[in-house]
Amino acid sequence: MRAALIGAGSIARQHLGCLKNMRGVDLAGVCDLSAATAEAAAERHGVREWFTDHRVMLEKVRPHVVHVTTPPTSYFQLAMAALDAGAHVIVEKPATSTFEELEALTRRAEQVGRVLVENHNYVFNAAPLEIARRIESGELGAVTHVEARVCLDILGSSGFADPNSPHPALELAGGAIAEFLPHLASLAHRFVGPHRTAHTVWTKRKDSVLPFDEFQAVVEGERGTASLGFSASAQPDAFWLRVYGEKMQATANLFETRLTFDGPRPVPRPLRALVNGIDEGSAVQRAAIKTFFRKFKGPCAYEGLWELLGRVYQALDRGAALPITTADVLAVNRLVEDLKPRERRT
Amino acid sequence: MKALVTGANGFLGRHVVAALLARGVEVRALVRPVVDVEALAWPPAVDVFRADLRSARDLARAFDGADVLVHLAAAVSGGEDLQFASTVTGTERLLEAMAGTDCRRLVLCSSFSVYAYGDAGRTLGERSPLHDVADVYGRDGYTVSKWWQERVTRRLTEKHGWTLTVLRPGFIWGRDHAYLAALGQRVGRHHVVIGPLTRIPLTHVENCADVFALAVTDPRAYGKTFNVVDGPGERVWTYLADYMRGTGEVGWRVPVPYFLGISAVRLGFATVFRSATKVPSLLVPDRFESRLKPLRFDNRRLREALGWTPPLDYRECLRRTYD
Numbered sequence: 001m002r003a004a005l006i007g008a009g010s011i012a013r014q015h016l017g018c019l020k021n022m023r024g025v026d027l028a029g030v031c032d033l034s035a036a037t038a039e040a041a042a043e044r045h046g047v048r049e050w051f052t053d054h055r056v057m058l059e060k061v062r063p064h065v066v067h068v069t070t071p072p073t074s075y076f077q078l079a080m081a082a083l084d085a086g087a088h089v090i091v092e093k094p095a096t097s098t099f100e101e102l103e104a105l106t107r108r109a110e111q112v113g114r115v116l117v118e119n120h121n122y123v124f125n126a127a128p129l130e131i132a133r134r135i136e137s138g139e140l141g142a143v144t145h146v147e148a149r150v151c152l153d154i155l156g157s158s159g160f161a162d163p164n165s166p167h168p169a170l171e172l173a174g175g176a177i178a179e180f181l182p183h184l185a186s187l188a189h190r191f192v193g194p195h196r197t198a199h200t201v202w203t204k205r206k207d208s209v210l211p212f213d214e215f216q217a218v219v220e221g222e223r224g225t226a227s228l229g230f231s232a233s234a235q236p237d238a239f240w241l242r243v244y245g246e247k248m249q250a251t252a253n254l255f256e257t258r259l260t261f262d263g264p265r266p267v268p269r270p271l272r273a274l275v276n277g278i279d280e281g282s283a284v285q286r287a288a289i290k291t292f293f294r295k296f297k298g299p300c301a302y303e304g305l306w307e308l309l310g311r312v313y314q315a316l317d318r319g320a321a322l323p324i325t326t327a328d329v330l331a332v333n334r335l336v337e338d339l340k341p342r343e344r345r346t
Numbered sequence: 347m348k349a350l351v352t353g354a355n356g357f358l359g360r361h362v363v364a365a366l367l368a369r370g371v372e373v374r375a376l377v378r379p380v381v382d383v384e385a386l387a388w389p390p391a392v393d394v395f396r397a398d399l400r401s402a403r404d405l406a407r408a409f410d411g412a413d414v415l416v417h418l419a420a421a422v423s424g425g426e427d428l429q430f431a432s433t434v435t436g437t438e439r440l441l442e443a444m445a446g447t448d449c450r451r452l453v454l455c456s457s458f459s460v461y462a463y464g465d466a467g468r469t470l471g472e473r474s475p476l477h478d479v480a481d482v483y484g485r486d487g488y489t490v491s492k493w494w495q496e497r498v499t500r501r502l503t504e505k506h507g508w509t510l511t512v513l514r515p516g517f518i519w520g521r522d523h524a525y526l527a528a529l530g531q532r533v534g535r536h537h538v539v540i541g542p543l544t545r546i547p548l549t550h551v552e553n554c555a556d557v558f559a560l561a562v563t564d565p566r567a568y569g570k571t572f573n574v575v576d577g578p579g580e581r582v583w584t585y586l587a588d589y590m591r592g593t594g595e596v597g598w599r600v601p602v603p604y605f606l607g608i609s610a611v612r613l614g615f616a617t618v619f620r621s622a623t624k625v626p627s628l629l630v631p632d633r634f635e636s637r638l639k640p641l642r643f644d645n646r647r648l649r650e651a652l653g654w655t656p657p658l659d660y661r662e663c664l665r666r667t668y669d
Contacts, residue, residue, distance in 0.1 A: 009435075010427045034435045036498050040490075044483045157424055164378040165398040296625055 001025055001317060004063035004087075006054045006078050007070030008032035008041035011092055014299055015067045016045040018306040022313060029061035054078060058085035065090060065316065071168030072179065076101040079116065083108050088316060090117045090309070093182035095329065097172060099337045106326050115322060117312055118329045120186035122239070124304035124311070127252035127259040128187065131243050134250070134261075135191075141246030142223070146191040148184045149229040149240045154210070161208045173340040174202065175211040177230045183239075184217075184228040185335040186328075191243055192221030194331040198338040205233050217339050228339070239301075255301045257294065258287040348372040349562055350412040350449070352399065352440065353419035355381050357523050358455065358515075361555035362416060363392060369559045376408055376419070399436030405443035414562055415444060415452040420495065426487030433491035434498060441502045450507070451568070453561045454499050456514045457492040458547055458573070459485075463635045469642040470547070472514075472571050486627055489636070511567045515554050515574040516547025516643060521667050523551070524593070527637050529586050531628060535597035537586060541604030544640040545579035550663035553656040557648065564652055575643045576656040576663075592668030604640055 003019050005012055008030050019025050031051040032038035042050035051057035058066070058081060066082035068075050068091040076096045079089045083105070095118040096102040109116040122128065134140040154160040160167045160176040172178035188195065200217040204210070213232035219225065224244075239254035248263030260280045265272045299306045311323040349366055353359040354375030366373050367389065374393040377383060383394050395408045399419060409415070417440065421432035444452070458470070462481065466474045477485065482493050496512060503510040517526045525532075528547075530540040549557075557574050561567040580588075586599055611634045619625045627633040648654045658666070 009431055013427065034438055036434045036438050036494055037430065040430065040434070040483075040494060043479050157428075159424075159428055163380045165401040296619065 001064045001313060002028040002061060003065045003067065004029035004031070004057055004061050005041075005047075005067040005069060006031045006057070006082070007068060007074075007092075008034075008037045008050075010069070012041060012067075012069040014302045014305050015069055015090075015309070016041060016047065017299065018309050019067075020045050022310065024317065025313060028063055029057045031057045054081060058082060058087070063087050065313070068092060073097055073168060073171050076105065079105055080108060083112055083114055083116070086112065086114065088115045088117075090119065090312060093119050093186075094172065094178060094336060095182075095333065099333055102330065102333050106330060109326070115316070116326065116329065117322060117324050118182065118332070119305060119308065120182065120190075120324055120328075120332065121302060121304035121308055122183050122241075122254050123186050123190050124307040124323070125252075125254050125301075126257065126303060126307075127250075127254060128190065128241065128304075129307070130259060131241075131250045131252070132190065134248070135243075135245065140243070140248045140250065140261075140263075143191050143243055143245050144224045145244040146188060146224065146226045147228075147240065147242040147244075148187045148226065149231070149238075150180050150183065151231045151234040151236070151238045151240070152180075153235065153237060154232045155206055155208050155213060161210050163209050166209065170209065170211070174215070177202075177210075177212055177215050177232075178340065180230050181336045181339050182332060184230070185332045185339065187241060188219055188221060188226035188228060189328065189332045189335060192219075192224035192226050194222050195226075195335045195338065196220045196222065198335060200339055200341070202341040212341065215339075219335065254304075256287060256291040258284055258291070260284065347413050347563070348374060348411050349414050349416050350374045350376060350395075350408055351416045351418065352376045353417075353455075355383065355386055356418060357520070358518055358551055358554060358558075359418045360386060361520075361551050362418060362558045363388065365552075365555040365559035366416075366562060367391065369563050371559065371562060374408065374412060399440050400431055402439075405440055406446050409444055409447035409449045412447075412449045413451065415440075415449055416455075416558060416562060417452060417499070418455045418558075420455070420492065422488065424487075426490065429487040429491045430494065434494040437495050437498050438502075441499065444508075445502070445506050451509045451511075452499070452503070453511045453513060453558060453567075454496065455558070456496045456512050456571075457488075458514055458516050459489040459636065460493045460496055460514065461636075463639045463641070464632055466639075466641060469644065470573070471644070472573055472647055481632065484630070484632065485636070486633060509568045511561045511569070512571040513557060513561060513574050514571065515549050515557075516579070518549055518551050518554050519667065520551035520663075524589050524667050526585075529582060529589075530602075530638070535595065536600060537597060538600050538602055539582055539586060540602045540607040540638050541640050542581065542583035542599075542601040544582050544604060544638060545643065546582060546585055547573075547575045547641075547643040548579045548585070549574050549576050550656070550658055550667070552666065553658055553663070556657050557652075557654060560652055560654055566652055570647075570651060572648050572651070573643070573645065574648065575645050576658075576660070577645065579643050580660065588664055588668075592664065604638060607638065608634060 027047045030047045031054045038050035066087040068078045082089045169176045169179045197220045202212045203214040215230040217228040241252045243250045252259040260283045315322045355377045379396045421429040531538045
């Protein structure tokens, strides 16, 4: 299957690194407005040709799949061009700036018989997959509530709050935090289903170019409730996911490999807390060691992206069901739309 | 003559601005939008142009009336992609803007990091081999971005028929910038000194700035590449002792012979880290060599081609750094 990528900076490294290691994928083209960025990506990842004009690349390479990894406000136009060129599209999140644009893209995909997949990578990290497995097996019981909270210093050297060169994400409603809403929304959607209502609080704690640096939401889903949050000030950096089941609770840090379960034990009730504590302690130690060693190789916290891409390509190859359907993408983005701040702040 | 200086408020840039003014060159200092230029106490003659090379829309205006570009801007920290975007894409945008102007000369601040240390003989000179495409992407973000910056600059120079001088400084040091990666590994207050007798390719920031000013004004520098070092370099052990004396830091210096260090790293890499893709720099043989390999350095080409000698000797550099 011929793959091509538009937007060779930053997250593109993870897409290309994954595709390079995927059997049956021909990395045929990479495109960036910066010739140096495109050429460097092609050399680093063994891509056959590089381009600075996506139209030329689509015409010449005729890719089966196009990855769109440019800054978010350009996704719509590029994804549409890729669909028009007859390619399936895997687009970074948030897939579009507005829900109307997303609907237009999905309609176009349906018309041309191609698929549009938005990257919901954290749903495919090992921890959420294991939690989902325990839900499906009945071990965890029905989910009553899910918490997903990102603590990330986007005010520091990440580039989001650089006053010299405004980050493209600042053009989105909610600013830099908007880049993380699809992560939170996709996890809520995975564990409690499509949402019915959402209530949000957007605030700003620190002086910076960001319109907001804190976010909280309470969501009512079809199968339970969710509380979602983002903090640029709470440290250390972490992505906490907690799923409350009727039989068991699961806690994971998606930036690391930590995953613990607190549930019933085949021991007398007074000993349950003790056994759970010992078990949780050793799980945390094992995860810390695993997190340390995985820094030396592979995608680290982007493990879910690699897993997702593997499943998408396999599904496309076999004509099987996709790991993320159009209905999923639309449902997640309906929630994202409701999570956005009502008014823009500068 | 008027020079447009990028990165003008940086550690080297501040001194380059002063050195150019001292040689009677007019300066337009290109700084990022929120830089506090008041703190730099530049004379009123310095014309400040505010722009960020990554995103500014009208960079061509910065070249109005400029005869030569002195391109110092580069990211020295941050993730690999951020460094590439700042250093390489920024250079690409700057030079594309220059192509539409009357400015046809440039002096680029490159780096010793572009050299393939492992392939160098006993002496590292301007003719020593550079990294090639096959191995450069295994290096750290700074090396990749500086290597690419020089590559982009040479390509666009050739395309537009400009005159280019490339200066490759060794370790630039001076006040508040005296602790160098070449010193080995700091462990708390103490220092593991790998190859204590290895010489460091040093250039004090004021000496280095003097070379840039000379390269701007001296036609003998046109079209040439020079390594910038003050001389053969101090030994790591001596420099570190001077550093600790100068800063008042207290700690042990633990010497480890270079061949022991590189042997341990090679062994570790061949066994534990062979399949690893992300390993700390000091544990990768190629990167270990580029920081610590004992080589000889000299500034013969600078001396012979431009008649340059460092204005400040090592003692004076120490005084200006630590007193």
